[in-house]
Amino acid sequence: MEIFNIENLSFKYNKAEKNALSDINMKIRSGEFLLVIGQSGCGKTTLLKMLKNELTPLGEKSGELFYKGNKLENLSQRESASEIGFITQDPDAQLVTDKVYSELAFGLENLGLKKEIIRSRVAEFSSYFGLGELFERETNTLSGGEKQMLNLACVMVMNPEVILLDEPTSMLNPIFSAKFLNTLKRINDDFGTTVIITEHHLSEVFRLADRVAYLEKGFLKAYNSSKEICRELRGMEIEKTLPAPARIFNAFSIDKPCPITIKEGREYISKLEIKSIYNSDTEIKLSKTVLKADKIWFRYEKKGKDILKNCSLAVKKGEIYALLGENGSGKSTLLNVINGSKKAYRGKIKTDSRIGYLPQNPKNVFVKDTLEEDLKLINNSYKEIISEFSLSKYLNTHPYDLSGGELQRASICKVLLTEPDILLLDEPTKGLDNFAKIKLGHFLRNLCENGLTIVLVSHDLEFCAEFSDRCGLLFDGEITSESNSREFFSNNLFYTTPMSKMCKGIIDGAVNVEDIIGNG
């Protein structure tokens, strides 16, 4: 049975020139796990919001939407609230109350359930989601991943028929996002809840999906099972974002079923006869050291535990150095010690260079109402650099209204106005889609060629593998392994790119998909 039936749906925002959605026809089956993909601005989010009355944006709509055979707009508020759940990408802003348990109870209170029923429902689901230990905590003491898990639990206590998720993992690190997506799959299996999810990073979620829909500029371009759709997307721009096995598959032969998981990918790749790879020799830069962290020790509280222990680091001029490591390994702390906002109690940072710093949230770089006012705060020579960054047309825009990639570039632009020699970036790819990520990567490479040195902290292994010169792994407060990126990723077993995992022992040294299929 279909849970949603979308017929000739078009939608145009007020004041917009083009349609956000054009003539969409979809039949979404009850109990299916549907993944919606597409570039930023393709209409994914709009489509999701159209499926829930309370969130339907203002604008002109045509076509019909049916929910379980009836018109969606006739669904009562009560049914809509309990049957259709919605989760957005911001884990924090969608929380309402100050305590975990009251957050869990919030939806049930709205439905007017009795205290006893709420109590047992909340208890049931907090154990299903493993939230028991967090039950009495204040919501703002949770980590981003825990918050998003709580949001999911809050929707699930209401026992919905369908959950709509708008890029739910884009603000989470890889460990948490895998955990989140697996929980989602478990819900889908255990309860038969329909899942409709949009995502940019497909390596984890793709294998979980039953069907995939691809939107481009508001049109539904492809809509098929996850195995079939890879073939259909061949040659399209979106192809670059597909999981590594599917990309290899598309590049070679497409007569067998498409591999999606690493396991299937290994099987597939072992039958290909590839021994050599592109880009195999990476040049090693022999430039001088511009930044040296010498045996740094750091802790936050006098009696607290050491976050950095005898941590040393040397960065060379003109390189991109990527600091990797688990949460809490001290990556961000090391950046803060380097930029001077935290003081090491032993050890020294040695550098003659000016240091610029970009925080995790690029919004925090901006404090004024237009981009121009903000840049003027630094100095008046921004015109040249802003046109180099092709951001001139946004000078009168509010910085917060820029898209993720533009915002990231604008924030780099503002920091560059202070004329730093070294740029520190804290998770620069967080929340960006693949296109924006690749653009950012080339952009950073370009800056380095002009003499800038970049140190970045990231969880995004594919990004680091493609764009950084050297990588260091921070573990337990010190750098435990460090080498040039290719060596780093091909030597690591677990802490490496999906491509490297897939090719290990079969095609040695392959780290990026491009290593095999070339850049063409």
Next chain:
Amino acid sequence: MARKIIKYLITIILIPALIITGAFVFPQRSFTYISLCVIILACVPFFLSFEKKSSTRRIVLLAVMTALSVAGRFIFAPLPFFKPVTAMVVIAGMYFGSEFGFLTGALSAAISNFYFGQGAWTPFQMFSWGIIGFVAGILSNPLIKSKVVLIIYAVFAGVAYSFLMDIWTVLWMDGAFNPARFIAAVGTAFPITLEYIVSNIVFLLILAPMFGKKIERLKTKYGI
């Protein structure tokens, strides 16, 4: 219907009865008692009408404005002469109406006392800040249009808050209005009053126009 009758009975009979008997039982401190009752009762209608009519968005906004004014108190703690609470309350009244202003003021007082300690002064503080927000709501148009009016109101708000709290101090200590003690209280509080006035002027002149722009932007961005 029955509920309505009971409600009116309570307001017309029970509350005055409570005040009068209280005044008899505590002859020496009757003024303190009556003033406390009146102050608490004065807050009640605002909360009642908030309970009845208010959209989800308004509820969230009230929480945001209250939190901003309390958080501002922590944020600006390192800078002397910078106390943004009153200014935020005035802004709330200016841009979201008098009732909203009252609630922001009253809740800011109640909640900042979660951190700084509750006391018998809490209701008085709630009322004082509430009234400042309320009046700002009534004067919303001139306050938004004219900087002079804004400055005058900033001064007024600083003085009014201090006076109201001083009245409470005197009532609580003497159980009656003792002019000598009131003058002394006003005198000792003078430097603080001055601080309030200065920070009100600074914050209102900077934040109020800023806030107006932000609200406009939000309205166009989300079509509210």
Next chain:
Amino acid sequence: MFKNFNPIALFIYFVYVLFISVFSFNPIILTAGILGAVFYCLFTLEKKSVFKLFGFCAFMFLIITLTNPLFSHNGRTVLFFINDNRVTFEALVYGAVLGLAVIEVLIWFKCFSTIFDSERIIFLFGKISPKTALVLSMTLRFIPNFVSNFKSINTTQRLIGSDSRIKRYLNSFSAVITQSLENSVITSDSMKSRGYGLKGRTFYSRFRFSTRDIVFIIISTVLFALSIIGRTDFVFYPSIDAPSLSGFSIIGCFSFSALSLIPFIYELKEGIRWKYSISKI
């Protein structure tokens, strides 16, 4: 623990005690109230905050006692003159009693604050005004968020290093306002999509109402009523006049002492019971 009674019962108790404390002017009653609160504080608060509280109280007491004669010149027994103003013995004693009254309320409010954390206050409001309770709960989530948001913006701005400190603070605060107003839209969408605004909203809390609470309320109410019936005020001006000891006033004093000692006695009982059950194991 005493604070584990149902918040409604606790609130009633505090209203009773504070009601009498704020409006009584009888040194015996006041002393009894102070003792009850002090014992409870000693049992529950950390040593450091107890010292701080008591220090502050002693200071307040002295200030009020010594300054009252400057404001009030009533009374028969003149001690000496300052600038032609009489300083009387009665005013001094009145000041001391006033001091007791002030610090008694102070200490009781301290007890109130330690027991009534946000969760309990929200519970109370939830019964009277659910929307206010929700606003309180949301505000309490926002405040630490905004403060930490401010800190990270401010640090970023400091590192970019373009402004004076004051300007930077104001700019960063302004950015906090913008971000929080924007997020408020997401929050209200999230509330709406989870059905906020539907008719017949219920209120869930983890507190239960048990017979223990009823017994507690009955005992407190009886003691409160007896204290009111037996209450007497001292008269200080023109001369000090203690009320004669009647049966009523003895009952009044006794009842109030018992009332104010309830928290302490309860903690003591629990402590003994805990030790006993431990020794059994």
